[in-house]
Amino acid sequence: MNYLDLTISEIHQALVDKKVTSLELVKESIARIKKDENNSYEATNFEKAIEIASKIDKVLPEEILKGIPYVAKDNYSTKGIETTASSNILAGYVPTFDAEVIERLNKAGAILVAKTTLDELAMGGTGLSGHKGATSNPYDKERIIGGSSCGSCASVAKCDVPFSLGSDTGDSVRKPAGFGGLVGMKPTWGRISRFGLFPFAPSMDTVGYFTRSVEDSAIITNLLSGHDDKDMSSSYRESENYLEYLKKPNEKKKIAYFKSIIDCIEDKAIVDNFYDVIKKLEGEGYSVTNYDFPQELLNALYPVYMVLSCSEATSNDANLDGVKFGIKPTGKAKTWEEYMMDARTNGFSPLIKRRFVIGSFSLLAENQEELFKRAQKARRIIVDEMNKFFEKNDYLLLPVAKSVAPLIKESSDKWNPHPNFVDNHLGLANLGGFPSLTVPSGYEGDLPFGINMTARQFEEGNLFALGKDVENITGLKNTSTKKRGIK
């Protein structure tokens, strides 16, 4: 056993007890990152990480993250470290400031070791579209780990670090967490500052993170939540001590699920596991019922998400023009239009260009009412229905995905014309700004799958309490490829 294979709270105790040093942890993390075979990393911060770790000779019990290595998705600004969001358009861009969450982690003494791969500009769900190619699943290299936070998920799943930062606009932390056997958290929109997180679709973007236990997820939430003046969408609500929710019985016990989604899942192991967990939760005093969420609203989830996210992205990424940062065209442009055209044509992949065209088309004055505005209206109706759901229920519980991680050769980010709510139900939490947590719930062979739970806005504490109860039921805490014996 290596200390790096433990959870944050266990590593912290070992640091306090001087059973291991931060330098040993960082060196082991670097050694593992150097052996990465999943294309998990964009950039490294080894020298600085060793320098910081070398200076740590004592960790106090209250310094829970001090000396602990972590990695961050490459769409967080990191001062002095090239940050490309896995896109050629940002090649060579070195930010001059740290994102708020990076700064908070720095101040807490956590040590950034590397930046991780993502779907280009976080606009994908497979982990296949980054400029360095596909990021694979450490449980089976022929399969996806999911996206867009692919590298961050792979890194924690194989114990290169005990936690990582991702970001979640549609399900970009919570779905990979299911494919990687991890705990993946998306907090309430506004709970954690997004200052320094490259925007994709700001009305839905949130900071997110991967850990190997629910307790660790609560630890990270404790540190990162709270108002930040630099983010106008940051909430002024007081944050809480989320660890306290894990020390007492959960007071909110009403769970509901959408049977219409479960009935569309053909993978018997996932369905059986889900109903088994439900039965055991009932044994713990929870009530669990079906909720008939209108089918037409489920069918609308995917197009609403895609139209809104593409439209917002088109506008946000207009500043990626090759002048202010990133790629420098090699041709001989005669006008500023030619210069930017050269940079953007060569800097974006075909997938991103398609998404921008879709967004731009939806925003054209002639189309806006029928596409963009209509999607915004549908969003309102969907979220109103979810709020009605939360009048009667405390949590929505569903399997994360309809299958274990798909094969790379069978995965694609292309649109399909058919109703696709089973693959996109996690987006409900983004449309409504609700906190949402994925925890591991089982294995099919050696491939993990998970359960996702969503709660009312700002009820992260109860969500962690439910997550902990599920974790106790399944016994799947601190799961990893190492623990599973996968090399």
Added chain:
Amino acid sequence: MIKITKKVIDTSAKNLLFKLTEKELDDTIREFDAILSQMSFIGHIKDIDKAEPMTFPIGEIQTKMREDIAVEPLDVEEELKMVPSRLGNQVKLPKVVG
């Protein structure tokens, strides 16, 4: 709504300041077929056009004036370490015109 044609897509791409290859144009047209098919599902929602559009998921966004507190700016040398090209103590931008 404007009818989707290759010309419309091409113009849209040029307005976005990038070019699409013939293959990219064809792929985009195909994707639009799927999008419009998906958008028809939204049309099935009862009273869709009476709903108030939702821009942000939380209604409590507050904008307040920040305190006017002076802070140290980034050191020039530190900043210049991060740029690909410099001229003296200034950031050298690429030549854009001519």
